[in-house]
Amino acid sequence: MRLAWRMAAIYASILVVVALLLLVGAPAVAERAMVDALGPVLLRQARSVVALLDVQAFPGWPATYLADLAAVRLSRLYVDGEVLVVDPAGEIRWNSATLVGDLRGWQLAPEVIRGIRAPGYGVREVLANEPAVVAVAPIPTPGGHGTLGTVVVFRPLRELAGVRRQIGTWVALGAGVAVAVALAAGWAAGYRMVRRLAAIQEAAAALAAGNLSRRLEVSGRDEIAGLAAGFNHMAERIEALVEELRRSQTLRRSMLATISHELRTPVTVIRGLGEALRDGLVEAGPGAARHAGQIVAEAERLGRLIDDLFQLAQIETGQLDLRFGRFAAGPWLEERATALETLVRERGAHWAARIDPSLGGVWLEADPHRLAQVLGNLVDNAARHAGPGGHVTLTAAAVAGGVRVEVADDGPGIDPADLPRVFEPFYRGREAARSRGAGLGLSIVRALVEAHGGRVGVASAPGRGARFWFFLPRTAGPGTAGVAAAGPAE
Incomplete structure (x- = not known):
């Protein structure tokens, strides 16, 4: 049964490799999916914050008033992440302080905003080199010819770590179950294959031992079934050839016995009649003539037999001259x-x-x-x-x-x-x-x-x-x- 275990090990090894790839790739794929799902939400919220600021209602306000305006308009704001109101110089004028402390006066790295292209969200390091899902929306001037600043809404990726761990756990459990099932299925398939191959091996041994009637059961349409069918065809052919050989040997022995008998009869008659004539046992006259006639008849019979044998040999060897x-x-x-x-x-x-x-x-x-x-x-x-x-x-x-x-x-x-x-x-x-x-x-x-x-x-x-x-x-x-x-x- 070594083949069965070998097949089971092969199946399990393949699944282990697949499981390792899933353990590495599935969390990353899941994270990308969550970013793609969370990004549009944060972007909509960033745009909502811009709308709530309503800077169009206060033309001529300098950017320095963004903090006061945000404090008034956004005091009861609830979003799925941290909100930053940043002036054109990159200084944080206001933040929601829901996930982090007061960040007013901090300088936001320029690449956080500039690095985000359409659709307006992505993954960037906002604070303390910590990756986060970031969405940005510009705050237009009252005239619409520039920007007073930018609204940044972000959510740290560490909050998604639990989801990553859960996905990894499920992948690991699924891989373990799959490996166990693969071991069982591989062993079962290998065991069935081994049994069928063993049956072919036993039948071949029986055929070699002289059991020409041994046949295999053909089930299915796979390669082993084809091998079994081929074995049966070969066994039938060998049995037919051996039977033909036995018949040929029997016929040869019969032919030798018949030829010996057919030759012995006229030879015996000719010898007996010739000895009678030689020894003077038959008087000259009608008796001698009758004996001579019998000798001629038996000689003719012997000649016909020899001619028939020669002709049959010529036909069977393809040497007979046919004049078409x-x-x-x-x-x-x-x-x-x-x-x-x-x-x-x-x-x-x-x-x-x-x-x-x-x-x-x-x-x-x-x-x-x-x-x-x-x-x-x-x-x-x-x-x-x-x-x-x-x-x-x-x-x-x-x-x-x-x-x-x-x-x-x-x-x-x-x-x-x-x-x-x-x-x-x-x-x-x-x-x-x-x-x-x-x-x-x-x-x-x-x-x-x-x-x-x-x-x-x-x-x-x-x-x-x-x-x-x-x-x-x-x-x-x-x-x-x-x-x-x-x-x-x-």
């Missing part, structure tokens, strides 16, 4: 349908082909030899599963952005658990596992179609046959504008 050309989809599909009909009928199944006539105007940019291999693998797979008396149907139609080709059979169908893996290499499913074949045909189909920028798919249910389809994007034909490719309609 531009051709119309309709005529090409019609030609392939005629050639594939023979294959299906040799298997004893019924054949039907439905080629959309509009495909004559749809052009493909593809390798016709590799596409023929794709179509041949799908039809061969459908004929094997349809069996004698079954039905195999080839359907091709123009869809948005390209061509969709479908090969359907009415065989036993595919178990739902096998559907996600039918295009994996060497995966043959529950029904197909009983038939001969390495399980490479559909994986080659998917790889070739994707190499052409297309997609493959399958739909099936047990007892309802299977429908394999692939989509190829169209291209611009001779003398036509290019058509943007779109995804297949499934």
